[in-house]
Amino acid sequence: MTTPGMVSRLDLTLDPDPRRVIVRPFVPGESVEVVRQRVAALFERVVRLDDDETRHLLQQTLQRFGSRHHDLEATFRHHYDLVRQRIAGDGALSPTARLLVGAYFSQEYAVEAAALCNPSIVLHPDQSDLSQGQLRTAISLRQIGEGHLSSIGFATAVLSPGARIEVADRGGPLLAGRRGSAKHRRDLFAAGLEEDGWHDEITAEVLSALPDRFDDEDFERALGAVPVDRRATAAAHTSLERLREAIAASYAVSFPADVPLAQRVLWPLTAVESHGMEDARFVRFVGDDGEPAYHATYTTYDGRHISVRMLSTTDLQHFEVTPVRGPAARNKGMALFPRTVRGHHLALCRSDGETIGLTTLDVQNRWQQPVPLHIPQHGWELTQVGNCGSPLETDAGWLVLTHGVGPMRRYAIGALLLDLDEPERVIGQLPGVLLAPDEEDSEGYVPNVVYSCGGLLHDGTLWLPYGASDTRVGFATVALDTILNAMRV
Numbered sequence: 001m002t003t004p005g006m007v008s009r010l011d012l013t014l015d016p017d018p019r020r021v022i023v024r025p026f027v028p029g030e031s032v033e034v035v036r037q038r039v040a041a042l043f044e045r046v047v048r049l050d051d052d053e054t055r056h057l058l059q060q061t062l063q064r065f066g067s068r069h070h071d072l073e074a075t076f077r078h079h080y081d082l083v084r085q086r087i088a089g090d091g092a093l094s095p096t097a098r099l100l101v102g103a104y105f106s107q108e109y110a111v112e113a114a115a116l117c118n119p120s121i122v123l124h125p126d127q128s129d130l131s132q133g134q135l136r137t138a139i140s141l142r143q144i145g146e147g148h149l150s151s152i153g154f155a156t157a158v159l160s161p162g163a164r165i166e167v168a169d170r171g172g173p174l175l176a177g178r179r180g181s182a183k184h185r186r187d188l189f190a191a192g193l194e195e196d197g198w199h200d201e202i203t204a205e206v207l208s209a210l211p212d213r214f215d216d217e218d219f220e221r222a223l224g225a226v227p228v229d230r231r232a233t234a235a236a237h238t239s240l241e242r243l244r245e246a247i248a249a250s251y252a253v254s255f256p257a258d259v260p261l262a263q264r265v266l267w268p269l270t271a272v273e274s275h276g277m278e279d280a281r282f283v284r285f286v287g288d289d290g291e292p293a294y295h296a297t298y299t300t301y302d303g304r305h306i307s308v309r310m311l312s313t314t315d316l317q318h319f320e321v322t323p324v325r326g327p328a329a330r331n332k333g334m335a336l337f338p339r340t341v342r343g344h345h346l347a348l349c350r351s352d353g354e355t356i357g358l359t360t361l362d363v364q365n366r367w368q369q370p371v372p373l374h375i376p377q378h379g380w381e382l383t384q385v386g387n388c389g390s391p392l393e394t395d396a397g398w399l400v401l402t403h404g405v406g407p408m409r410r411y412a413i414g415a416l417l418l419d420l421d422e423p424e425r426v427i428g429q430l431p432g433v434l435l436a437p438d439e440e441d442s443e444g445y446v447p448n449v450v451y452s453c454g455g456l457l458h459d460g461t462l463w464l465p466y467g468a469s470d471t472r473v474g475f476a477t478v479a480l481d482t483i484l485n486a487m488r489v
Helices: 032-047 051-068 072-084 095-104 186-195 201-208 216-224 234-248 480-485
Strands: 008-014 021-025 106-110 115-123 135-144 150-160 164-167 178-180 251-254 277-286 292-301 306-313 318-323 346-349 356-360 371-374 384-387 392-394 397-405 411-418 426-429 456-458 461-468 472-479
Touching (some): 008 164, 021 072, 032 095, 051 072, 051 095, 072 095, 072 106, 115 456, 115 461, 135 277, 150 277, 186 234, 186 318, 201 234, 216 234, 277 306, 356 384, 371 426, 392 456, 397 480, 461 480
Parallel strands (some): 115 472
Antiparallel strands (some): 008 472, 021 106, 115 135, 135 150, 150 164, 178 251, 251 318, 292 306, 346 356, 356 371, 384 397, 392 397, 411 426, 461 472
């Protein structure tokens, strides 16, 4: 049952734009041996070119593609550095030849050529130069390109009285963030190793040599401190490699300050993300000290397994990426509360794949076994239920947008209300569906779906961006009083 007359759909959509491209490394070949042979052969063909042709080809390439990207020469230089590790005898190459080698090992990738969907919306850190009643927001987007490979993109929008929204221009060259070293936490690193069942004398020795907070250089020093004779065995080698894999799961990504938010792309950078970063649920979290930060949980996919990671940032420019651990983090769709409750960090989850639960972060930074909040019970949600983003705080309680899956895998959006002080108590439920697919939503990359990763409250209105058929992004509004008054105890 759809709750009639409650939601207003806005006459605005964000459609996938195949012109939005980034530069990725290109390595020809399939199997490891074929790749090695073809990389070497292509490299040799490029370096045999004479200086004039080398200069001409590079100039032509930069003229053709330079305006589509930020600092294309720096990208070519980086891609040359990646491939030179596979090649011997490159010491005599000129800077021009090295850039051209980098160009041959590069390709454009249209990050949202297939689809654009599953947004979340938060308060933008910059609220300058606005009129009374306006609010600048940051919108995260799931971008899907060739091969169903997902990345995280952004848009900026200003909300105005009268349910008006203006999305800033998303044009211009895109930039995938450059990876850097993260500040790791020893307790979280140890918890991850224990959860993965990987703990022996070598790991214990390395952990004991690490400070509470450490970077990649500290980690390499701790590995190097293991005596040579202890590292010589096959078992020790396996342990050290496993430690390196575990530490690589945490990293940092940064963007230049002069690159607008809409041009920033969070691109898969680790093995666990190799097949995509999906459905980021951003929330503006205000700590007990009053300091705000942005966090987002998202799903990683490596082609076989999913896992949960968290993005943390204060400015949407420098991001720290860390694994999410514990029994509650074993499925998609975690959503963090925007503040602590009774001194605890809380999150919504769906660890069993079909039930909305409430989980608490313990002292070891593991999300505990969840308390069930809502199980599939209505016809439109009998397959599974989950959240549509972080809870929204109101005077009446925590407003939780939900999604349910019904016949023919049709996704619709509903709502729950949780007690402010005891959020394990459900105190209200929308009797029907808040937002369901209409005729237009029945066609797309994944038909019959409306889905959101987070809404926003502003000026007495719930703003709800949503993915339509995993193809485009739409926007809807509903008066907060209207949805709260419709809640059934």
